[in-house]
Amino acid sequence: MHELGVVMEVARVVEAFARENEVEEVDTIVLQVGELSSMVPKYIYDVYPAAVDGTMLENTKLDIEIIPGNGKCGECETVFNILENRAVCPNCQSAQFELLSGREFYIKEIVCY
Template sequence: MHELSIIIDLVALCEKNAKEQNAKEIESLEIKIGRLSGVEPHYLESAYEFYKKGTICENAKLIIHVQNIVVQCNNCGEKNELDKNEFLCPKCGSNKLDVIDGEDMYLMRLTMK
């Protein structure tokens, strides 16, 4: 379960940012997880609930946005969002696609006080 190591790094990043901003507490962390990132949101939530105790994030809410796969077709140029791991252009049926979004995990917003 690599989600725990992700949470450990995420909490360390929060602590670093809070220190730089002279914040005493993190209120919320908002992250975006791509469907192709290899990160399972429910495991990430479980790891967060386990690890946050005794950290600056102890009372912080973890908000997760799952990013669908965004592709651009090299055949017709159409840009689409895929909600299944079916890599065919919805417009022309081509499998010549470039993935534009949905492969990464980002910390989008950090609310501190």
Template sequence: MHELGVVFEIIKTVENFAEKNRLKKIDTLVLQIGELSSMIPRYIEACYPAAVEGTLLQETELKIEILPGNAICKRCNKVFNLIENNSKCPNCGSKDWEILCGKEFMIKEIIAC
């Protein structure tokens, strides 16, 4: 489960941000995770409480937004969700596509009180 290591890196990043901006308390941390990324949201949620214990983020609410895994068909230019359509264009049936989004993993928002 590599998610735990990633959560530790997020904690470091947020703590550095808080220090630079003189934030004493963070209320909410919002992450965006793409459907096609290697991160599994439920694992992030499961290890988050233990990872933040004793840190500035200890009482922080974690929110995760899932970003769709969309592609564009190279044959007919239809934009579609890869997961919902089994990696096949719903318009022409082609499997020749290019990923547009869905591999992201980022900190979207740090909300201080």
């Protein structure tokens, strides 16, 4: 489970941001996670308390927004969700597509008091 290391790095980045901007308290960290990324949101939530334990982020909330894994069909140019359609265009049944989104992992927002 690599989520712990990644979430610890997120905590380090957010703490550095807070120090640089003289922020004393962070309320919420909002992450965007692509549904095709290697990060599992449930595991991120599970490891978050351990990752922020003993830091200035210990009492923060975590919010995760899922970015859909969308592709654009190489044949008919239909945009479709890759997981929901099992990587096959629902319009023409082509399996050729360009990945548009879904592999992201971002710190979207740091909500401060």
